[in-house]
Each structure stands twice: as C-alpha cells, then as structure tokens.
Amino acid sequence: MKFTTFADRLDEIEAESGDLETIQQVAALLAAADAELPVVARFVQGRVFPAWSTSTLDIGPSLCYTAIARAAGPNVSTDDIESQLADRGEIGAVAESYEFGDQQGLAAFGSGGTTGLTITEVDDELRALAATDGAGSQDQKIDRLFGLFRQCSPLEARYLARLVLGEMRIGVGEGAVRDAISEAFDQPPEAVSRALQVTNDYGEVAAVARDEGQAGLDSLDLELGRPVQSMLAQAGTAADALDSWGEAAAEIKFDGARVQIHVEEGEEPDGIGMVSIYSRNMDDVTAALPDIVDFVERTVTDPCIIDGEVVAVDDTGDPLPFQHVLRRFRRKHDIEQMRDEVELRLDAFDCLRVGSQSLLTKTLGERHRHLVNVLGDSDAVADLLLSDNPDELAAFEADALEAGHEGIMLKNPQSTYSPGDRGQNWLKRKPDVETVDLVVTGAEWGEGRRASFLGTFLLSVREPETDSYRTIGKVATGITDEKLAELTDLLEPEIQSESGQTVDIHPSVVFEVGYEEIQPSPTYSSGYALRFPRFITVRTDKSPADAETVERIERLAESQ
Numbered sequence: 001m002k003f004t005t006f007a008d009r010l011d012e013i014e015a016e017s018g019d020l021e022t023i024q025q026v027a028a029l030l031a032a033a034d035a036e037l038p039v040v041a042r043f044v045q046g047r048v049f050p051a052w053s054t055s056t057l058d059i060g061p062s063l064c065y066t067a068i069a070r071a072a073g074p075n076v077s078t079d080d081i082e083s084q085l086a087d088r089g090e091i092g093a094v095a096e097s098y099e100f101g102d103q104q105g106l107a108a109f110g111s112g113g114t115t116g117l118t119i120t121e122v123d124d125e126l127r128a129l130a131a132t133d134g135a136g137s138q139d140q141k142i143d144r145l146f147g148l149f150r151q152c153s154p155l156e157a158r159y160l161a162r163l164v165l166g167e168m169r170i171g172v173g174e175g176a177v178r179d180a181i182s183e184a185f186d187q188p189p190e191a192v193s194r195a196l197q198v199t200n201d202y203g204e205v206a207a208v209a210r211d212e213g214q215a216g217l218d219s220l221d222l223e224l225g226r227p228v229q230s231m232l233a234q235a236g237t238a239a240d241a242l243d244s245w246g247e248a249a250a251e252i253k254f255d256g257a258r259v260q261i262h263v264e265e266g267e268e269p270d271g272i273g274m275v276s277i278y279s280r281n282m283d284d285v286t287a288a289l290p291d292i293v294d295f296v297e298r299t300v301t302d303p304c305i306i307d308g309e310v311v312a313v314d315d316t317g318d319p320l321p322f323q324h325v326l327r328r329f330r331r332k333h334d335i336e337q338m339r340d341e342v343e344l345r346l347d348a349f350d351c352l353r354v355g356s357q358s359l360l361t362k363t364l365g366e367r368h369r370h371l372v373n374v375l376g377d378s379d380a381v382a383d384l385l386l387s388d389n390p391d392e393l394a395a396f397e398a399d400a401l402e403a404g405h406e407g408i409m410l411k412n413p414q415s416t417y418s419p420g421d422r423g424q425n426w427l428k429r430k431p432d433v434e435t436v437d438l439v440v441t442g443a444e445w446g447e448g449r450r451a452s453f454l455g456t457f458l459l460s461v462r463e464p465e466t467d468s469y470r471t472i473g474k475v476a477t478g479i480t481d482e483k484l485a486e487l488t489d490l491l492e493p494e495i496q497s498e499s500g501q502t503v504d505i506h507p508s509v510v511f512e513v514g515y516e517e518i519q520p521s522p523t524y525s526s527g528y529a530l531r532f533p534r535f536i537t538v539r540t541d542k543s544p545a546d547a548e549t550v551e552r553i554e555r556l557a558e559s560q
C-alpha cells in the first residue's frame with residue numbers, strides 16, 4: 001500500500017464523526033491491506049511498535065520540528081515551526097503547510113505530487129531510526145526523519161508528523177480498531193478482544209484474524225517475555241465486596257510500584273532462565289532492579305509470570321512511602337549505589353502462567369496456590385485472607401494501616417485474571433484523601449523569584465474515543481520551590497508553544513492530585529473541576545494512557 005493511499009484514507013476517517021462509520025472505514029482500510037496489514041493496524045492508532053515492545057522511536061517534539069524545518073527548506077527554522085504550532089494548534093497541520101523538497105521536483109516532472117513511498121518503507125525506516133543509539137544517534141534520527149519528510153506530500157506529512165509523535169488524533173481509539181478487525185475479517189468480537197488482551201499487538205491480531213480465523217485467535221496466549229497489561233482495581237468498600245460476592249479475598253494494598261515478572265525456561269540444574277521485570281505500562285525495568293532479579297533467581301522454581309508490587313522498606317523491613325521506590329524504579333545510572341541506599345522487597349499477589357500453562361482463566365484461589373508453589377515458602381507471597389465476615393475484614397484493614405500500608409485490596413475469589421481491566425472484581429480501599437491521576441497539558445511561568453520556574457499546572461483527563469485531552473483544573477498548591485525546579489526541568493522539554501506567561505505542554509507527564517470534591521464546571525472542557533486540588537507526586541510509573549478518563553471523572557462525581 002502506498003503511504004499516500006494510507007494518508008488519503010486517514011483523512012477520510014478523520015473527517016468522519018459517526019462511530020459506526022469510523023469503524024467501517026477502518027475495517028475497509030484493514031481489508032484493503034496486503035502483507036502490510038500489521039503495519040496498517042498499528043499506524044492507524046499512531047503506533048509503530050506493539051504496546052508491549054520495549055522498542056521506541058524516542059523522537060521528542062524538538063527533534064521532529066528540526067526534521068520538518070530542514071525538509072521545508074533553508075528559509076524555515078524550528079522557531080518558525082513552533083510559532084506555526086501556536087497558531088495551528090497541532091503538529092500535523094504545521095507539517096502539512098509546507099511543500100517539501102522532493103515534492104517540488106516531482107511536481108515539475110508532472111507527477112502531480114504523488115510520491116513513491118510505501119507504508120512498508122515508512123515502517124522500515126522508522127524501525128531503523130528506532131534502532132540507532134549511542135553517540136550521534138540524535139543526528140542520525142533527524143537525518144532519517146528529514147529523509148522521510150522530504151518525500152512526503154502535504155497530507156502524508158500531516159500523518160507522518162503525528163505518527164512519530166504518537167498523536168494520531170483521527171478519532172480512532174483502541175476499541176474502534178478492535179471492532180474494525182472483527183468486522184473486516186468476520187470474527188467474533190470476544191475472540192478479537194481476548195487475543196488483544198494476551199498479545200497487546202493489534203498488528204499480529206489483525207493478521208491472525210485474517211489468515212487463521214477464530215482458531216488462530218483462540219490459540220494466541222500469554223508468552224514469556226511479552227508483558228500484558230496489569231489487572232486494575234476500582235475504589236470500593238468491604239460492604240460493596242460482600243454484597244457482590246458473598247465472600248472476599250483481602251490483601252494488603254502495598255504502596256510501591258507494580259511489576260510483572262517473567263521467568264523464562266532455562267538449562268538444568270534449576271531449569272530457570274532469563275528474568276525480566278516490566279512496569280505496569282509494560283516497560284522493561286529489569287536493569288534497575290538487580291536485587292529483585294537476584295531474589296527471583298534464588299527463589300522461583302518454575303518458568304512463570306508473577307504479578308506483584310516492589311516496595312521500599314526501612315532497616316527494620318517496614319514499608320516506606322511510594323516516593324522511595326521511585327528513586328530506584330526507572331534508574332539508568334548509579335544503580336548499584338542506589339541499591340545500597342534504598343532497599344526493596346517483592347510482594348507478589350498473582351501468578352498468570354506457570355510452565356507452559358496460562359492461568360488467566362483460573363480463579364483467584366487457584367492462581368494463588370500456583371503462586372505459593374513457584375515462590376516456595378518465601379515471605380514474598382502476599383497474605384490472603386478469605387472472609388465473609390465484615391468485622392474480620394475491618395480488623396484486617398485496621399492492621400494493614402497500623403503496619404504503615406496505604407489500605408487493602410478486596411478481590412472476588414471466583415474471578416479470573418483480566419489483563420488491563422479496571423472492573424468490579426478487584427476493589428481498592430484507601431482511607432486517605434481521594435486522588436486522581438491527571439495529565440499535565442499546560443503551565444504558567446511564575447512571577448518574581450519564581451519567574452524561571454513553571455508555577456501553575458493545567459491538568460487534563462483523557463477522552464479515549466477521540467484520543468484527546470480535556471482540561472479539568474489547575475494545581476499550584478502543595479509544591480515546594482525545590483519541587484518546582486524539578487518539575488520545570490521535567491516539563492520544559494515538552495513545551496509545544498508559548499504565549500506570554502502561558503505554555504502548552506505535550507501530554508507526557510502524569511500528576512497524582514488530591515482533591516476534596518469534583519464539581520460540574522463550565523470553565524474546563526471536561527465539564528468538571530476539582531475543589532481544593534493539591535499536588536501529591538509525579539507518577540513516573542504512569543503514562544498519559546493510564547490517566548483518568550472523562551467517564552471515570554463522571555463516575556467519581558456521581559458517587560460522591
């Protein structure tokens with residue numbers, strides 16, 4: 001498929017407002033693809049690599065602007081791109097506004113501006129770009145991206161720019177692609193959903209749906225070394241749990257960072273191979289956690305996938321607040337030194353696979369028994385209290401808080417493991433103030449002695465259907481000067497445009513924010529505002545995809 005054909009289809013899809021029509025158009029696009037089907041299925045939602053893959057393009061806004069400016073000709077600077085961005089509001093429209101180098105030459109030969117780029121060539125080139133590393137890799141990336149842009153027609157440039165920045169914004173969310181795969185290849189939606197849950201790869205699932213049908217989809221399953229999304233929890237109480245299930249499984253809610261540990265098969269004597277650790281966003285964090293790797297290698301007896309939390313502990317083994325884990329979690333430098341400073345422990349609470357057997361469809365109780373088996377008698381297995389007695393659950397919660405934990409989890413003992421699902425089967429119970437995770441999409445420079453710091457932060461929630469963000473409030477309270485400096489360092493590279501004191505920020509950083517109440521509000525585009533918002537921490541373990549959605553805010557507002 002020519003990239004220009006693909007861009008034409010995206011343009012039509014973007015112009016379509018009806019959900020069903022959008023799904024049909026995406027289905028037609030998938031059905032029209034040949035060997036490049038996996039690439040089409042990923043590109044259409046702004047992805048080059050499947051969500052589980054550790055490969056990334058690592059192209060920030062400024063690198064992309066440099067490549068566009070260079071392709072646009074000697075009279076265009078990155079400053080021009082940024083000021084255009086302030087006017088036009090998004091990078092696709094900016095990229096589209098230029099005639100790129102090779103286009104003028106081609107048009108002169110009467111080719112009418114069509115280019116020869118195929119979607120596969122774009123994919124190959126972006127993968128080659130992603131693979132560059134070491135000294136000079138930034139320049140190589142700019143060269144390669146420039147090489148692509150200069151072959152693009154304006155419409156192709158619109159979608160290339162959005163693709164490389166991961167912001168396709170054509171109103172096609174994950175649900176639409178899932179439904180389009182089902183429709184294009186006439187497969188049951190549940191079979192497609194399940195296959196996506198276990199692979200996290202829309203490209204692979206589309207190709208299997210087309211080439212192997214339902215039997216192929218059903219045969220896709222968990223694989224060691226390919227992380228899946230973590231099962232998530234809703235807020236709830238012991239009374240909710242007992243009302244719904246009669247009996248609840250209670251565990252401590254550990255205040256750490258979620259990990260999914262994959263232990264591969266290896267040589268005798270112990271039969272254990274490589275250990276990989278993934279964050280809840282499926283990033284590979286193995287290198288930062290050598291002590292947890294050592295522990296797993298010493299303890300685990302079978303190839304398996306374990307779900308749990310790593311928690312920082314003090315000298316006596318008592319849990320320390322979440323901020324301490326973050327000093328270790330994504331660290332790339334001084335790992336050994338930090339290992340001495342911050343001690344971590346693993347608290348494991350689930351087992352998704354053991355040997356070659358997937359446990360996703362087993363009940364919590366059965367999975368827990370497997371967990372105990374693979375971790376032997378180590379104390380890393382979280383205690384699980386099975387009870388139908390509200391007093392017993394209340395006492396369990398009181399003990400957990402007394403011991404310094406942030407609350408408890410209540411789980412349906414009969415439930416299966418549903419990756420990525422924030423459903424009714426796991427409830428979290430925290431007595432503290434309510435908090436929400438929000439994406440920073442703007443800020444204001446401070447005044448006086450704070451003039452060189454970003455001060456007030458504009459916060460947004462996600463609108464998954466249209467893959468966009470809606471504002472919900474501003475936060476300026478709860479932030480020390482030292483923290484402001486840190487936040488400025490973190491957010492300044494993400495600034496997309498500035499006007500006076502106000503800056504637009506590329507959605508990439510997630511703040512945990514405390515609040516007293518959610519109120520309807522005409523001021524913000526979500527339709528809601530937070531009463532007394534207070535900055536708690538940067539959730540470096542979360543990406544904008546994990547932030548609250550408009551729908552969740554509506555539900556929280558209703559349940560107050």
Ligand code: AMP
Binds near residue numbers: 258309382
């Ligand atoms: P929150 O981050 O506030 O949405 O709470 C959900 C998170 O609590 C999960 O994603 C886990 O990282 C964490 N967690 C802590 N203890 C447990 C547990 N026993 N079971 C499941 N999740 C837990």
